[in-house]
Amino acid sequence: MSDIIDFRHITKIFGAVTALDDVSFSIKEGSIHAIVGENGAGKSTLMHILGGEYMPDGGEVVYRGKPVRLDSPHAAHELGVAVVYQEFRLCPNLTVTENLFLGRERQLGDGKVDWPRMQTRTSEILAGLGSSIDPTALVENLSIADQQIVEIARALALDAEVIIMDEPTSALTLKEAEELFVNLKALRARGVTILYISHRLEEIFPLCDRISVLRDGRFVGGFEIADIDQAGVVRLIAGGDLADLHASEVRDYTDRRKVLEVNGLSRPGCFSDVSFALHEGEIVGIYGLQGSGRTEVLETIFGLAPEWAGSISAFGKPMNNRSPSDAIRNGLAMIPENRRDAGIFPDMSIMDNVNTANAGDMSNSAGVLRRRFMADTAEDFIRKLRIKTSSRFKKISQLSGGNQQKVIIARWLASHPRIVLVDELTRGIDVSAKFEIYKILKSLRESGLSILMVSSELAEILAESDRILVMKNGAMVADLRGERRTKEQVIRYALAGQ
Amino acid sequence: MSAEAETNVSRRRVTFSSTKEIGIFIAFVVIFLFFSVMSPYFFNLENLINILRQISLLGIIAMGMCLVIVCGEIDLSVGSIYGASAILTAVMMMNGFPIWLAFVLGIAVGTLFGLINGILITYTKIPALIVTLGMMNVVRGISLIISSGRVVNISPRTVDDPTLPIFLFLGQGKIAGIPVMCLFFIATAIGAYFLYNRTLLGFRMKAVGGSARAARASGINSNVVKTAAFAIVGFLSALAGLLNIAFLGSVQGTTGQGMELNAIAAVIIGGTSLAGGQGTIIGTVIGVLIMGVLNNGIILLGISPFWQMTIVGAVIILAVALDIWTRKSGRS
Known part of the structure; x- marks a missing residue:
């Protein structure tokens, strides 16, 4: 088998963040090739480059031996590359056939729109995928699994040679996932190359031929699947070098008063039976992959969830927040x-x-x-949090991301909370601003605030939190403290759940 | 530091709060000078007071419309509320209600229509365009039913109440040469400016219109805020309607048709964004003035009144185009 795609020194920079740093590896034609890495490792960026959504800032993509310029999704399609995104890009109000030939309605009719022919072609493609979806059905009436099949069928209607699957099983049941794997293997047998992006190591090993690992935007290893085991991949994803960065700053507050207690918290479709406690002055991190239910837990505590079960208490008293204004009144x-x-x-x-x-x-x-009070409050926080601005009258949208976030932090400090919930506090913020924000965080705990912090960034969670809770698929799978509060442990629980 | 903060606050008190208002003000001055030069009848006190009187009722409604648009909503029913509250009040007066009571009830009914708009929009999540389009027709229908399609006249012959001259004074009288109607407009504008810039409610209207999700996360109940805006515009529409009948002494089922679009136009010309979240009361006042001056000037120049709508329409598009263009060039 020859290489169909060759990434050569791909670099992509977003503002201050280097999403991909000199990434080079190749993909063999007719293989299923897994790309793994933790949140923010650069998987999606690489996929967007191949799909024509982003242009690399450095390096080139070589397709069948020729360097190619992928400056639009259309260019990728022309080449034979199609992406099946995690969030489907289908028009729910159109039929299956209409979606398959969207934008290319004249392709089959010699310049005329020939619906019967398109219908027939759609049926053929769907039959090839072992599916009995009606080509005239509206996409909005299909199940998630069927919509995914329509996405794959659309890729095939484009005569795609390479199909990129982004977290394809995240919304599927086990049985639907099994059917998907059968389909993917059948496609491979027909010579289609599949790039399989997933967090789920347990599906990758039986399905894929090769695996490439990204970490912090760099390519850290590529293997034939037979040459490596799950533990080896986890080690590569985690990286051996920075086990416990700031262990000295970690404190044990678990003997202090509990300020927030969550028991058996469940929200249909998001998470179930989540229990934990937050102590006075403590910073607790919640780590988990996208879709593990972290954000939803915070939202539920803050009164943003429509319905939930279980109990939440703050400062020893039961708390039932029906709206954010309730939560603010309760010191959140x-x-x-x-x-x-x-x-x-x-x-x-x-x-x-x-x-x-x-x-x-x-x-x-x-x-x-x-x-006067508003002005004084603003001036006070501009000084204390070092918000870089010429005046308090400046529009917030004119500030950098880091300074915007400081304004948001100021907003919440001004409301005199006792418990602060933060979600992806430093996303999209450059490194120096990040460290300033971490400093603010530490100073808050000194003043007795307790902080519950959700983050996708492992380094951040490890460096900033006293205790780490790990979520996977809507369940709280670990409460890591002391000796067990290591990067390997966090990743192991987040990926494998045990 | 605090001295500097002090001057910053006070400086903002006297000047326009954004360059946008300066832009629209310059446009107004240009139009004003144009007509002053072109027509000998334009720039004299009598005509200027006449213009002020002509725009007062539209201006009162536009103040409320500005608040609704800042909330990111729209209200098409103001013209109907303007007509219906006047007809209801007139009919009550003719049927022996004391004038003060008829007046209060007329305003209350207008406010109630606004409240209904707000509650329907916020609690059923039906878009404001649909709800107020429906209400526009429902309320218009009520006017036509009550008046049976006839003109309703208010005069000593039909209304037996000694306070009738006081009521008519609100529409026809002058204080120190200025029509009372204009004083109502000025008072409304000051009130709206205060509400928008100096109160928690106005602040929250901006917040709700600017980012519904952020407002919710900040503990703001956007349903209450938006409903308040609709109630206010309902109240002001009814007030304008009552001043209108006091001025004309008569009202009919079709009174106020098209008023909603003129009010929206004035707000937009004034530089308030239809997307919500940012608006300006001063700009809206200038927008109302521009519409008044255009209508008046066109007639004085002897241009066919049929051209009025065309010209005002073109001004609306031009104003928004200029706004988008300046914002784009300001960003880059």
Whole structure:
């Protein structure tokens, strides 16, 4: 078998973050090739480059021996590369056939739109995948597994030679996943090359021929699947070098008063039977892969979930937050995952952004704003948190990501919380700003705040938290402290669950 | 440090809070000068007061519309509420209600229509465009049913209440040469400015319109905030409707048709974003003035009044195009 794709020195930089750093490896034609790595290792970026969504800043993609320029998804399609994204890109309001030939409606009809012919072709492709989906069915009426088949069928309708599957089993049941594997193997038998991006080592070993491991944007190893075992892959993903970076700063607070206690917390479709406690002055990290339910746990505590079961208590008293305003009243604050959508008010000034969660203090009993107070609060935090700005009247959207996040932190400190929930606090923030934010975090615990921190960044979790809770598939699988609070342990639990 | 903060606050108090308002103000001045030069009848006190009187009612409604648009919503029912509350009040007066009671009830009914709009939109999640389009027709229908399609007249012959002249004074009277109606507009504008810039409610309208998710995460109940905005615009529409009947002494089922689009146009010309989250009361006032000056100037120049709509329409598109263009060039 010859190489169909050759990545040569691929580098991709986003602002201050190097997502891919001189990545080189090749993929053999007609193989199923797994790409693994922890969150943020660069898997998705590489996939987006191959799919024509991003252009690399350095290096080149070589396809069948020729360097190619993939400047749009269309260019990738022309070449024969199709991506099946985790979030499907189908039009739910159109039929299966219409989706398969979207944008290429004239392809089969010699320049005319020939629906009967497209219908027939769709049936053929679906039959080849062992599926009995009706080509005239609306996509929105199909199950997730069937929608995935339609995505694969669309790739085949494009005559794709390479199909990239991004976390294909994350939304499938075990049985559906088995059917998918059968299909993928059949495609391989027909000569199609499959790039299989997944966290789930247990599926990769029986399915794939080769495996490439990425860590922090670098290629750290490629193997025939027979030459390596699961433990070896975990070691590579984790990296041997930085086991316990800041172990000296870690403190044991578990003998202190419990400020937050969660018992048997469940939310349908997200997580079940989650229990843990947060102690006074403690920073507890929650690690888990995308979709493990971490964010949903925080949302539920903060009153953002429509329905849930179990019990939550704060400061020894039961707490039932039906909305964020309840949660704020109960001394909670939450810095959400998606700063742009759920954090900032883009058209408002820094001053206004700082004061939004602060209703009690910022207005008098008649509802008139106390503008001096708002100004003083903003100036105070601009100084204390070193927010880089020329004036408090500047719009928040004109600040860098790190400074925006500091404004959000200021907003929540201004509301005088006792427990702070943070979700991906430093996502998309450059390194120096990250360290400043970590410093702020540490200073908060000195003032007696307790912090529950969700993060996808292992290094961050390891360096900043006293105790690490690990979630997998909606369950809390480990509470790591002391000796067991190591990178290998965290990854093992997050990937394997035991 | 605090002295500097002090001056910053006070400086903002007297100047326009953004370059946007300066842009729209310059546009207004240009249009104003144009008509002053082109027509000898334009720039005299009588005509200027006339313009002010003509725009007052639209202006009162536009103040409320601005708040609704800041919340990221829209209200198409204001013209119907304007007509219906006036008709209801007139009919009550003619049927022996004391004028003050009819007045209060008329305003209350307008506010209630606004409340219904707000509650339907926020709790059923039906888009504001649909709800207020429906209400526009429902309320218009109520007007036509009550008036049976006829003109309703308010005069000493039909209303037996000694306070009638006081009521008519609100629409027809002048204080120190300024029509009372204009004083209502000025008071409304000051009130709206205060509400928008100085109160928690106004602050939250901006927040809700700017990012619904961030507002929710900040503990803001956007349903309450939006419903308040709709109630306010309902209240102001009813107030304008009552001033209108006090001015004309009559009202009919079709009164106020098209008012909603003029109010939206004034807000947009003034530089408020239809996307919500940012608006300006001063800009809206200038937007109302521009519409008034355009309508007046076109007539004075002897241009066919049929051109009015065309020209105002073009100004709306031009204003938004300029706004998008300046924002783009400001970013790069």
